[in-house]
Amino acid sequence: MNSANLFLSIPDQLPNELVDLLADNGQVRIERIASRGHASPPGFWYDQQEHEFVLLLQGQAELELLGPQERLSLQAGDYLLIPAHRKHRVVWTSDEIDCIWLAVFYHDRE
């Protein structure tokens, strides 16, 4: 049985964002991501070939998106759907409370 708790197994030291792969069948990839004050480098934008459904489970964060330009402040329970190639970056994540994200990446039907 592939099961666990997404709030557990965050290391004491987190020099980089932690990405745990929960499921991947070549079509869909599900990740648990833990951030602690991490942000995208200045000028860096994600530009992904996959759609991304992303849900903040714990903590607080701010995202910036282009096309159109938007800034979103996220609390626990907030989700958004980022279409493929919509550029986005992480402006800020909380460090007093770890940010725990669930991200689902998927393609369109071929």
Next chain:
Amino acid sequence: MNSANLFLSIPDQLPNELVDLLADNGQVRIERIASRGHASPPGFWYDQQEHEFVLLLQGQAELELLGPQERLSLQAGDYLLIPAHRKHRVVWTSDEIDCIWLAVFYHDRE
């Protein structure tokens, strides 16, 4: 922007489980499900053509699965991956605290 908070917009009255479709491209379907003491009818088993990644965001629940037989008590943050056609049922969900689930249904690559 398709965004919202999964902990909000639960109606006062919940005679049946509430299913909100968050994303669906024919390949992947993402749902928010709210249960309040709901359970599968006696003898009923889900037998799905899709894989299901299911995450309990709030509340407590108990699932039963076959092949092999297992009972799982779930707390907030617990997830499991239920392969297609693995039979399962909801034994019990909390009613003092609403159960809020995120479910991702997906197919294998064709």
